[in-house]
Amino acid sequence: MTVADILLAMYSWWPFILMVGGSILAMRAMRQRTSSGATMIDLYEQQIAETRRTNAGLERIAAALELGMGTAGSQANKGGGTA
Structure with a gap:
């Protein structure tokens, strides 16, 4: 596995990681x-x-x-x- 493959994997997974991180932050912010x-x-x-x-x-x-x-x-x- 080359550096280019790792960067490509990170590039393709960043929206998913962003959604998971955003949902965690939203849950913490909205906690009553x-x-x-x-x-x-x-x-x-x-x-x-x-x-x-x-x-x-x-x-x-x-x-x-x-x-x-x-x-x-x-x-x-x-x-x-x-x-």
């Missing part, structure tokens, strides 16, 4: 970022983590209420109830 610099994916992951923490807290509250309602229900039955 917030004013804080975090990407949208980072924000979605933070939102999911916060939702899980909120759900865990709500489940603890529901369990405490069910335990309290069970105790209140048993006390009502002991007292004769209202019916």
Whole structure:
């Protein structure tokens, strides 16, 4: 393979390399970022983590209420109830 063959190959491949490089640059430029610099994916992951923490807290509250309602229900039955 001579230098002329290498130059010919480079000449014939430059549009493809230019398109690939341009698309990579365009993807990096168009990536959505917030004013804080975090990407949208980072924000979605933070939102999911916060939702899980909120759900865990709500489940603890529901369990405490069910335990309290069970105790209140048993006390009502002991007292004769209202019916």
